[in-house]
Amino acid sequence: MLLAEDANSGRLGFLSVKVLEDVTGSERAHVADLAVTEGSRRLGVGRALMRAAEAWARDRGLAVLSLDVWSTNERARAFYGSLRYSAESLRLFKRLD
Numbered sequence: 001m002l003l004a005e006d007a008n009s010g011r012l013g014f015l016s017v018k019v020l021e022d023v024t025g026s027e028r029a030h031v032a033d034l035a036v037t038e039g040s041r042r043l044g045v046g047r048a049l050m051r052a053a054e055a056w057a058r059d060r061g062l063a064v065l066s067l068d069v070w071s072t073n074e075r076a077r078a079f080y081g082s083l084r085y086s087a088e089s090l091r092l093f094k095r096l097d
Contacts, residue, residue, distance in 0.1 A: 002056070
């Protein structure tokens, strides 16, 4: 768990990262959760947390950091794209009535 805090308002956001095994048997770091308080958005808090997660993964010898994002979450997809994250897979679904 990585926390972003300041001296005045306290917690600004958090990120949880864990190690997962992918389909090839290789380990990778995976961001399970990222949240930034409404008042702290667009101030670089999320970017700082992601950079800290990348450093955490590198320090453990992991070559990949993955995450999941909803396809409809355009703001999050633009944020991750600005950090040079790209799609690895696409999950398809069909509602069955």
